[in-house]
Amino acid sequence: MIYSSFFFSESSILSSSCHLLRKFYLNGLHKPGDVILGGLFEVHYSSVFPEQTFTSAPHQTSCQGFDTLGFRHAMTMAFAVDEINKNPNLLPNVTLGYSLYDNCATLGIGFSAALSMASGQEEQFLLQENCSGTPPVVGIVGDPFSTFSIAASDVLGLYKLPMVSYFATCSCLSDRRRFPSFFRTIPSDTFQVRAMIQILKHFGWTWAGLLVSDDDYGLHVSRFFQTDLTQSGGGCLAYTEILPWGNNPNEYQRIVNVMRKSKARVVIVFAHQMHMIQLMEQVVKQNLTGLQWIASEAWTLVDGLQTSTFMPFLRGTLGIAVRRGEMPGLKDFLLKIHPEQQNNNIDENSMVKLFWEHTFNCKFSPPPAGWVEAGGAQCTGREDLQNVMTDLLDVSELRPEYNIYKAVYALAHALNDMLRCSPGRGPFSGKSCANLQTLDLWQLMYYLQKVNFTTSFGDQVSFDENGDALPIYDVMNWLWLPEGRIKVQSVGEVKRSASNGEELTLDESKIFWNFESKQSPRSVCSESCSPGTHVVRRKGEPLCCFYCVPCSEGKFSNETDSLECISCPEDFWSSTQRDHCFPKKTEYLSYYEPLGICLTMASLLGSFICAVVLGIFIHHHSTPMVRANNSELSFLILVSLKLCFLCSLLFIGRPRPWTCQLRHAAFGISFVLCVSCILVKTMVVLAVFKASKPGGGAHLKWFGAVQQRGTVFVLTCVQAAICSAWIVTASPVPYKNTQYHNDIIVYECLVGSIIGFSALLGYIGILAIFSFMLAFLARNLPDNFNEAKFITFSMLIFCAVWIAFIPAYINSPGKYADAVEVFAILASSFGLLIALFGPKCYIILLRPERNTKKAIMVRESKKS
Structure with missing residues (x-):
């Protein structure tokens, strides 16, 4: 219970009896009950402040301008209480009463009414030692004004008296520290x-x-x-x-x-x-x-x-x-409003009396002649009575009333939950429960905070941690x-x-739109940026004012008004509209494109010709032409050329780890095998020529079959060692190159080590140049040694092709680098094949008469 300055002790602070020093005269409506709920409503919309002389007690402020809707708000609370009392499932055996007051849209009156409800209006009461007992009201529905609610809650919150507003919307009232007991059923x-x-x-x-x-x-x-x-x-x-x-x-x-x-x-x-x-x-x-x-x-x-x-x-x-909500029965309740039906004491129901005076032009004092008696009052009616009653009885748009209804029911459900508490299972210290005889208001607040119910209209009512519904x-x-x-x-x-x-x-x-199009209007500072563009803010202007800038290559935006463009994934590229990404085109020397098909066919053709020539030589191995040209080295050259033709296929198709590692190793070893055979063959030609001269037989002992095979093997093993070291230390690997084209992935093999690649080519070049020099020196030997001429010509073709290959390879992008290398392999292989074996096959197949020992000897004698 709140004891304020409105109470004055008769004898001393220690006296056990107190009485009101002065009483506020407020427009009110009261109904007794076991538990009383308070209510604050704007029944008048203005007030008059009397002039104060400071020589006598202040005069009461008078209210003016009766507000029919405000009165209906107050009656809605009365209706809700009456409905709850008739409900056997809510607060059984407990009768709710109410004390409703008019705030007259004036802060002083509303604040006074709130304190009066909190402290009580009894003329005299006895103080108990522990100041306990049932409060005059256990909760207040109102105030409708935010400012009034702030003022009242600042005081009532100190005593945890619940205040449930139905119309105060100020966000500041959600401050739980300042307003710990304030709740509301209207949104902030x-x-x-x-x-x-x-x-x-x-x-x-x-x-x-x-x-x-x-x-x-x-x-x-x-x-x-x-x-x-x-x-x-x-x-x-x-x-x-x-x-x-x-x-x-x-x-x-x-x-x-x-x-x-x-x-x-x-x-x-x-x-x-x-x-x-x-x-x-x-x-x-x-x-x-x-x-x-x-x-x-x-x-x-x-x-x-x-x-x-x-x-x-x-x-x-x-x-x-x-x-908006619906409350069945409210209209009938309003039609029954009459002072005598509320309470025989008209002073206690001044709010209803004022309504009758305003609505029916009634006087409750001795009436003049000609008035019509109505329920203890004399009434003449008023000209706009129909309009006033329409305002009062129009229950089609119950909005503030619905919030009042929910506020009353929230307090009722809190009381109901409190009274249903089982002793020994309560939420308070020692698992105790609250009761109406020794109720502390903070206990009711505990239950009000946890209220959760659904109205008959279907809306859920509960409060968050700030007291907002x-x-x-x-x-x-x-x-x-x-x-x-x-x-x-x-x-x-x-x-x-x-x-x-x-x-x-x-x-x-x-929805009705007030535009010619009958459609929703467009209201933007800048039109939306479509997908494919992004927002660039205008300097010094609000965020909604911007330019739309297309996304750059490789980026996209697929939403409207994107703040930035998103980079496409590594293997994707942006579309022309920049609104999505698509997989990048892949490029490599394919078996299915014309260039790849041509190179593949050339490689297979060369390999086939090698096989045919090898078959011819095997078939005619006993003929002088084959035997006179070191048949063993010729067979080995043909096998190596066949491998050279076939290794070019490793450069065609999508690069894979094993093809990248194998292509250069196979190419390097195959060509070294071929060139080393040619080198040994050239050296044998020179040795034979020198042996034919007097005293030159000693040279042939260094170029026997074993020495020839051993030289070829050693020279080839050197290249194999270079390839092995290259693969082990810096192996060639597949690589997705996007430097040539942003939207195309060029699959190629990184050589891994430039030194390894250079060593491989350099070693082949050294052998080829050495072979060419020896063959060049032996080009003018007698006809029986004229193979040196063909070797010279073949090495000239070989060196020319690979010298031209280097700048062409460096300046060729992507798959064309592979094509250049394949072309160099094929060109040099065909050059060697044709230069070395073309004349021999011509004689073996087309001029068999010249493929005899006699014919060869005749030519020798003529030369001599």
Whole structure:
């Protein structure tokens, strides 16, 4: 129980009896019960502060301007309590009562009413030693105003008295440290902003203007909106303007000019009815059309803006509204409102009395003549009675009322859960439970924080760690009906679920768009960057203003408004549109392309000719022509040439590790075998010539069959050693080369070691040059030794081909380098084959008469 300065001790602080020093005279409505709930409502919308003389006690502030809707809010709480008392499953054996007060839209009155409910209105009471007992009220439904709720919660929070507001939206009230006992069933302004951002994102409106009122409501939104809009990626604000209070047409005219010059087609307004009326007067005056208005909860359902003057501009407006609910039986309850039905003591039900005075023009004091008696009062009725009753009894759009209904039920469910606690299984120290006789309000707060129930309308009610209920808003649309009437209809909802965050659901088929196209407008600073381009910010401008720059080669973007382009994977390349990557074309000397086919056919042809020549030589091995030309070395040369032709096939086809390693080794060893045989053959020719001279027989002992084979073997083993060292130390490997073309992968074999490759070619070159020099020296020997001429010619072709190969190989890219090397192998092999064996085959096959010992001897004698 809260003891404030409104109580004064009669004797001393230690006295056991206290009484009220003065009493607030508040418009109220009361109902007794085992447990009392408090309520704060705006039953009057203004008040008059009497002049204070400071020579007497302050006069009471008087309330003016009866608010029928505010009175309906209070009656909604009374209805909810009455419904709960009739429910056998909720708070059985406990009767709820209420104390409802009018705050008169005045902070002082609302604050006084809150303290009065917390401290009680009994004239006198006895203090207990431990200050325990049932509080006057266990919870308060209200206040509807954020400022009033802040003031009351600052005090009531010290004593953990739960306060559940149905209309206070300020985000600051979510501060649990400052307001530990504040709860609410209406979403905060923070969620309202996020709900609007969801709408902007849904329609792709990234460029919007923001108008806010010059008060805490608007200024807080302006600070929060830009930050949250940017962080969520929903867009940017083209401008933010503050709508001033009072009659200020020049300032409103300036704001409309800003709106006209902006490219933003969407205008978001967080303001009150007065601001909107002044703004729309200037909009109409300047005939500013083509705008999509987004209304905050403050003016979405305001009838004063739905006039024939404003509607050509405002129709199609999308707005956020408090969740609508249904409460069956409320209308019947309102129809039964009568002072005598509430309480025989009219003073205790001054709120109902004021309603009768306002609605039916009744007087509860001695009436003048001519009044009609009605239930203890004299009433004359009023001319606009039908309009007043329509406002009161229209239960088709119960929005604040629905939040009041949920607030009352939240407190009731908390009490119900508390009273169902089993002794020894409670949540408090020693597993104890709370009870109504010794209730501490913080115990009720424990249960209120854990409330979780579903209304008869199907909405879940629970509170998060900040005391905010799961937020939900209806999305409203101002529909222009054919007969000229305006209908504000629900087209969707925005809500936050515990798992998925904010969720927007819209029925776009029901939305009325105030544009010729009857479609959603386009409102962007810069058109979206299509896939294949990326965003480049404009210097000094908001994030939503940018250029669209195409992605560079090798990069792509497959989303709209990509901030940067993504590099394609290693083996992929970007398309012409730069919106996707495709596998790079692969290039190598293939068996299936014309060049590869030609080289393959040439290689196989050379190999076939070698086989044919070898067969001819084997078949005619006993003939003088074969025997006179060192048949063993000739056979070995033919075998090595066949290997040279076949090794060229290793350079064709997709490079693989084994082909890269084998191609150069096979090529090098095969050619060394061939050239070493030719070298030995040349040396034998010279030795035979010298042996034919007097005293030259000693030379032949160095060139016998064993020496010839041994020389060839040793020379070949040197090349094999070079190849082995090369493969072991720096083996050739396949390589995907993209240096020639960005969009083409050239498969080639890296030589691994330039030194190894150079040593291989250099060794072949040394043997070839040495063979050529010896053959050149023996070119003028007698005819029986004329094979030296053919060797000279063959080595000349061989050296010429490989000298030309080096620059051609270096300057040939990709597969053409392999083609050049294959061509050099084939050309040199064909040169050796034709030069060495062509004349012999000609004589063996076409001039057999010259393939005799006699013919050879005759030629020798003629030469002699």
